[in-house]
Amino acid sequence: MAVMDPQTLAYLDRVFLESDDARPIRILAEYLEPLKRFTEQHIHDTVAFFGSARVQSHIEANEALVRLRNQPRPGDTAYETQLRKAEKAVAWSRYYEDCRTLTGMLTTWAKSLDSEHDRFVVCSGGGPGIMEAANRGAFEAGGKSIGLNIRLPFEQGANRYISDGLGFEFHYFFMRKFWFAYLAKALVVFPGGFGTLDEMFELLTLVQTQKLDRRIQIILYGSEYWDEVVKLDPMEEWGAIAAEDQSLIQRADTPEDALALLTAHLTANHLVPEGPVEIPGLAKTRS
Numbered sequence: 001m002a003v004m005d006p007q008t009l010a011y012l013d014r015v016f017l018e019s020d021d022a023r024p025i026r027i028l029a030e031y032l033e034p035l036k037r038f039t040e041q042h043i044h045d046t047v048a049f050f051g052s053a054r055v056q057s058h059i060e061a062n063e064a065l066v067r068l069r070n071q072p073r074p075g076d077t078a079y080e081t082q083l084r085k086a087e088k089a090v091a092w093s094r095y096y097e098d099c100r101t102l103t104g105m106l107t108t109w110a111k112s113l114d115s116e117h118d119r120f121v122v123c124s125g126g127g128p129g130i131m132e133a134a135n136r137g138a139f140e141a142g143g144k145s146i147g148l149n150i151r152l153p154f155e156q157g158a159n160r161y162i163s164d165g166l167g168f169e170f171h172y173f174f175m176r177k178f179w180f181a182y183l184a185k186a187l188v189v190f191p192g193g194f195g196t197l198d199e200m201f202e203l204l205t206l207v208q209t210q211k212l213d214r215r216i217q218i219i220l221y222g223s224e225y226w227d228e229v230v231k232l233d234p235m236e237e238w239g240a241i242a243a244e245d246q247s248l249i250q251r252a253d254t255p256e257d258a259l260a261l262l263t264a265h266l267t268a269n270h271l272v273p274e275g276p277v278e279i280p281g282l283a284k285t286r287s
Helices: 020-040 058-069 077-111 129-138 173-185 194-208 223-229 233-238 243-248 256-270
Strands: 046-049 121-124 145-150 169-170 186-191 216-221 250-253
Touching: 020 169, 046 077, 046 129, 046 194, 058 077, 058 186, 077 121, 077 129, 077 216, 077 250, 077 256, 129 223, 169 173, 173 186, 173 194, 186 194, 186 256, 194 216, 194 243, 216 223, 216 256, 223 233, 233 243, 243 250, 250 256
Parallel strands: 046 121, 046 186, 121 145, 145 169, 186 216, 216 250
Antiparallel strands: none
């Protein structure tokens, strides 16, 4: 067991800070350090984007498919499986391009608002796939974007389109989720897997139970995918949710439709005369 040097200040002792005893300090750091940066960068609120890390851009997916087709292996079952996956990846790549287009349009709209703060800043999980597409669209539109990355042993690092000073690396999933909820005024959920569903349903539950402001908008993007994956009617029929709970989710299938939903919601519910400069956070959260 490592022994602390009696001449080392406790808050400079790395062994102590990485110990179980110091876990509360690490958790608090993942709240205070992002809060400081958001305040310094005048981030007032965000629109969060969730979706699969495995979705590629159309160019990347198509190049991978072409490479496979140029190396045919007739009768090879493994090759045929790879080919089907590559073809599906090209079809799936439209969600990357749609997300990139949507965040670009949203950023352009948000930049046109008369505000001393940065409003409705694009926020993603900071990694590849849909997360990269979200940050990329905002970057290409000349706006800020946030990346809330999580340190995992099997995932890639942060994408290159996150704004300087707005890329975060979290150890604790629950602190990362807290920051997704803390500033979000809307959530757009692109096709994804377990992680996407986890993040979406956690925020949906917080809205349903009024732990967050019910004015947070939740949009499922891509009916072709979500109609197969998320079926809420049986929940209502069995009495697990109320009929009005289904209205907490809206759907969109084009960047233009999603933008229209977002701007209508944000204008009606969140473009109010601004008071003192502060991060609104969970001011309306119930204790």
